[in-house]
Amino acid sequence: MNGEPTRRSWLMERARAPWRGYLLMLMSVPAMLLASLLSSTLSLISVGVGILVVPCVVGWVRRFTGVYRTRIAEWTGHRIERPYLPPAPEEAAETGNALRLRQFQRVITDPATWRDFAWLLLDPVVALFTAGLPALMIMYGVWGWNLSAWAGAVFGELGWVDYYTFVRVDEHYADGPYRIIGTAVLGTMFIVAGFLLGPKMLDVYGRWGTSLLGPTERSRLALRVQHLTETRSEAVDASAAELRRIERDLHDGAQARLVAMGMSLGAIEHLLDRDPEKARILLAETRASSAKALAELRDLVRGIHPPVLADRGIGDAVRALALDHPLPVEVTVDLPARPEPPVESAVYFAVCEMLTNTAKHSGADRVWVELAYRDEAIRASVTDDGRGGASLEGGTGLRGIERRIGTFDGVLALSSPPGGPTVVTLEVPCSLPASPAL
Structure with a gap:
């Protein structure tokens, strides 16, 4: 056959x-x-x-x-x-x-x-x-x-x-x-x-x-300088946008809840002697608000750098993403060691974005994720059996992924014929430490 x-x-x-x-x-x-x-x-x-x-x-x-x-x-x-x-x-x-x-x-x-x-x-x-x-x-x-x-x-x-x-x-x-x-x-x-x-x-x-x-070597060097200038500018813009997002999430989420909790605690302080029952209700509401604020802070930290990524590496972090994904996701990891933290973080969030796109736009039944280290580069591919027809200009966030990995000289390739399957592959050059640790 x-x-x-x-x-x-x-x-x-x-x-x-x-x-x-x-x-x-x-x-x-x-x-x-x-x-x-x-x-x-x-x-x-x-x-x-x-x-x-x-x-x-x-x-x-x-x-x-x-x-x-x-x-x-x-x-x-x-x-x-x-x-x-x-x-x-x-x-x-x-x-x-x-x-x-x-x-x-x-x-x-x-x-x-x-x-x-x-x-x-x-x-x-x-x-x-x-x-x-x-x-x-x-x-x-x-x-x-x-x-x-x-x-x-x-x-x-x-x-x-x-x-x-x-x-x-x-x-x-x-x-x-x-x-x-x-x-x-x-x-x-x-x-x-x-x-x-x-x-x-x-x-x-x-x-x-x-x-x-x-x-020629001269033009290759000039193009390299131009590429680095563009990716540096994009990296600065992305970092500024990320800082604005964190500030907005803190201001509208956890900070607002903490201010409300402070006001509630002040009201409880005045109600303890006069109306203990109402103070008890306010305490219960304040405890619920504190739990919500803690959950929002955890989500915010997870969006900056997930603890599982820091503790267990990109392989287990992607497996954790697969467990939370609405579609069945099969993950294959072949990494002899962990890459440098900036590269690991960039690849992780790129895979996260690709999985999000798959859930939103692909209409797929199954998804396959592969992480491997080949030819001095870490390679990640996400394949789905959906309807296909994706493009870099389709507003699917792939351009954002391309800009993110472009900071590390990474490249993104897309194959998505009508009718599927869709294969998104990224490759980021990097060197791995000698001691294996996944």
Whole structure:
């Protein structure tokens, strides 16, 4: 049973790869046109016109190479990050010619601009001998079948001379059946080789794309600085919002109850001698208010940092969440040790939010939670068998989770096709202590 899907996927991979490579090769036609256009606009820099036109053309080139990056990631498995340097903060304050000049300086000094230009120039040749080669071999094999079936005989009657690889096709073609068989066998070999080589050639092409369309060290560092600046700002905003929430909860909850208890105790003090029965009633109400205030304080503390998380670690904390969840939740934990408290807290609250979303929006019957440590990162995934259709823009709180883990360079991935299942996976880089403790 397990071998059949594997065999089917193996066949589908080899059936799709040549034609995907062929489409990548066809994309080199507009690439050559864009290379010519960019070259022409660069030549106009000396007369001043290029300063106005080059940023626009470079923008077209970047959108086009962005399509390449998407296709390479989908079809070859090689994910290529966007390599372009971010705009300088000064650009936001400039307008008119000063802005155009600064944009020109940015794109002309960005190494990614010249790497894109080199890609447009070289890719037609590289794609022909890598991604597009298997499809061309298949087409050549089909042509060999046509020669053996009818085209060779037509060539013989017309007196034409042609070669299929090393088999001569001429007026004597019909007199030699072995030539017909040889042409058919060679054609079959080309077709089989094309399908077998398809995935390998796509992988080679993906590596080529990664080497030239990926970020340089300079752009990677600049993008890293930009990312850290954004996540730091978001972390500060989130912390300020959390402090406001705690202040509001204390003011409207426990603080209000404590003030009411103080007033009640003052009234009891005056009623003890005059009306002991009414004082006894007020004491009972005050005791109930104190219990409610204590419960609210515990909930508030649990929202800041749950005691079970501090005492037992994220594995038991998530199991406790599963026990309180309205749906059946199966938890699998494979952590050799506890992560650092900030990372542990961020992952815990992210899982808590994902489980809340599942209960509110998924319509699921069961939920599966998996915590594991792989490749120097803690990974948490929540899967449900609900209706699917979730998105990062759907108001489900996933953007908040993304911002929370982004502070630790974490990433969030969502897979939720219509009809389900929905799988939300987050990954946060971290190192674990040597001594195991869960």
